[in-house]
Amino acid sequence: MSDLENLLRPRPEPSTLGTLTYLLLGPLAWALQLTLVYAGHTLVCSQGGSAALGDGLVIVVSAVLAVLVGSFLLFPLAVARVLGLTREMDARAAYDRIARVAGVLALVAIVWTGTTAVLVEACAQGR
16 A cells, blocks of 8 residues: 555544544634735845745645645645545544635635735835
């Protein structure tokens, strides 16, 4: 059996860390986006980088994480298998609803945060 088959095979016992990651994947992606955007943007602007580089950073990070969360929303079963969620459908249905709502809210927040590259002047004084 290959490593990929072992990874995708459901585990008999659900993983606690996998379950928490599944439920919070959207908010974790949003937190990562905020961290990378604000820290990276501050670093670019403090080192005398151009506004285009700051805007590019915001757009790239936002796009990558929006695709990640969107993929999770489209293919939750694959993510659940990789993370070792329970196979019981009653529990999984509740997990799926919670993860879907959190993921949709995080996707909206990621897109909203990413629009700052278009709406706000990069590296403006006084920030």
